[in-house]
Amino acid sequence: MRSDTTGTWTPVALSADLPPGTVMPARTRVGSIALWRSDSGRPAASADRCPHRGMRLSHGFVRGEALSCIYHGWRYAQAGNCLRIPAHPGLTPPETIRVATQQVEEVGGVIWVAVGEPADRPPQFDNLVPLRSLTANAGIAAMETAAGAKTGTDSLLRTSQKNSADLTLLLVAQEQDQTLIHVFLDRDTTASQRVSASRAVETLRRVAEELQAKGTA
Incomplete structure (x- = not known):
C-alpha cells in the first residue's frame, strides 16, 4: 500500500504466523526477504541472501536477537551487521559485512514491511x-x-x-x-x-x- 511517492508498505504476513524465534520467506515489490522474529518478540526483515555464499537466510535459524545462516552459521543482528563468523571466533566482523534490512511495523495483527521511506505508519483496519x-x-x-x-x-x-x-x-x-x-x-x-x-x-x-x-x- 502506498503512503506517498517516496515509500510503500507491504503486508507480508500475519503476526500469528511468525512466533518468537522463527524465520520465514516473504516478498515485497523489490524482491525476497527473510522475515524473522527474535526470541524477545521483535520482528525484522533482512535481505534473503547471506553475503558469504548467497544462501537464503530464510532457511536459517534464530537464536536470541540474531539470525544465523544455515550454511556456515554467520550471524546477523536486526540492524543487518554481522555479529559472528564461527570459523573465526576471535574475529570482530568488519562493518562492511552486512545484509540489507527494511523497516517493519506490526499493526492490528499484520506485519508490514517498508519499501523506501513511507511518510506514515501502516493502516489500521478498525473493527x-x-x-x-x-x-x-x-x-x-x-x-x-x-x-x-x-x-x-x-x-x-x-x-x-x-x-x-x-x-x-x-x-x-x-x-x-x-x-x-x-x-x-x-x-x-x-x-x-x-x-x-x-x-x-x-x-x-x-x-x-x-x-x-x-x-x-
Missing part, C-alpha cells in the same frame, strides 16, 4: 481481526472476478460468500500471477463463523485459480 493468510495461483483480477467485487480505495476487497460471514480480503500481488490473501473478519465473529469463512475463502481461491487457468479473468 476487523485477521483470520488467516493463503496464496492463490491467480492474479488479483481473477480474485476480484471470483469474488464478484472490486478492491476499494482502502485496498480492501469486501465480499459475501455463501454460508459464510462477510469476508474482507487484503490482496497482495506476487510474482508469476500469484496473490497473497490476508483474510479479515468482523471483530464479533463467532468461532463457527470463522470456520465457515476459512472454508469459503478456500473455495474462492479455487474458483479464482480455475478462472486464471482458463484465461477468463
Whole structure:
C-alpha cells in the first residue's frame, strides 16, 4: 500500500504466523526477504541472501536477537551487521559485512514491511481481526472476478460468500500471477463463523485459480 511517492508498505504476513524465534520467506515489490522474529518478540526483515555464499537466510535459524545462516552459521543482528563468523571466533566482523534490512511495523495483527521511506505508519483496519493468510495461483483480477467485487480505495476487497460471514480480503500481488490473501473478519465473529469463512475463502481461491487457468479473468 502506498503512503506517498517516496515509500510503500507491504503486508507480508500475519503476526500469528511468525512466533518468537522463527524465520520465514516473504516478498515485497523489490524482491525476497527473510522475515524473522527474535526470541524477545521483535520482528525484522533482512535481505534473503547471506553475503558469504548467497544462501537464503530464510532457511536459517534464530537464536536470541540474531539470525544465523544455515550454511556456515554467520550471524546477523536486526540492524543487518554481522555479529559472528564461527570459523573465526576471535574475529570482530568488519562493518562492511552486512545484509540489507527494511523497516517493519506490526499493526492490528499484520506485519508490514517498508519499501523506501513511507511518510506514515501502516493502516489500521478498525473493527476487523485477521483470520488467516493463503496464496492463490491467480492474479488479483481473477480474485476480484471470483469474488464478484472490486478492491476499494482502502485496498480492501469486501465480499459475501455463501454460508459464510462477510469476508474482507487484503490482496497482495506476487510474482508469476500469484496473490497473497490476508483474510479479515468482523471483530464479533463467532468461532463457527470463522470456520465457515476459512472454508469459503478456500473455495474462492479455487474458483479464482480455475478462472486464471482458463484465461477468463
